[in-house]
Amino acid sequence: xxxxxxxxxxxxxxxxxxxxxxxxxxxxxxxxxxxxxxxxxxxxxxxxxxxxxxxxxxxxxxxxxxxxxxxxxxxxxxxxxxxxxxxxxxxxxxxxxxxx
Numbered sequence: 001x002x003x004x005x006x007x008x009x010x011x012x013x014x015x016x017x018x019x020x021x022x023x024x025x026x027x028x029x030x031x032x033x034x035x036x037x038x039x040x041x042x043x044x045x046x047x048x049x050x051x052x053x054x055x056x057x058x059x060x061x062x063x064x065x066x067x068x069x070x071x072x073x074x075x076x077x078x079x080x081x082x083x084x085x086x087x088x089x090x091x092x093x094x095x096x097x098x099x100x
Contacts, residue, residue, distance in 0.1 A: 007032070016032065016033055017030065019031075021069060022072075028047075031046075035065060040060070041060055042058075043060060044057050045058070054081065054083055056079065057078075057080040060075065061075040062074060
């Protein structure tokens with residue numbers, strides 16, 4: 001997967017890069033978030049390993065935007081792990097859902 005292309009798409013769709021300082025996501029993970037309803041966020045977490053690139057998409061409830069990357073979510077309503085190119089069509093569907 002081309003993570004740089006995915007990151008450009010996220011920025012174009014008004015996702016904000018969040019600093020990952022907590023223990024909820026792996027060290028070195030890039031987190032991009034967008035609020036889709038009051039305190040409900042669509043997150044894309046990009047993990048870069050030596051051998052694979054892994055993207056996790058989640059819809060989660062946080063107490064506020066500033067707690068993303070610091071605290072555990074209060075509730076995870078949806079989770080998708082994207083590990084290969086065949087999974088990217090799901091990724092595109094959830095990017096479109098964020099605009100509604």
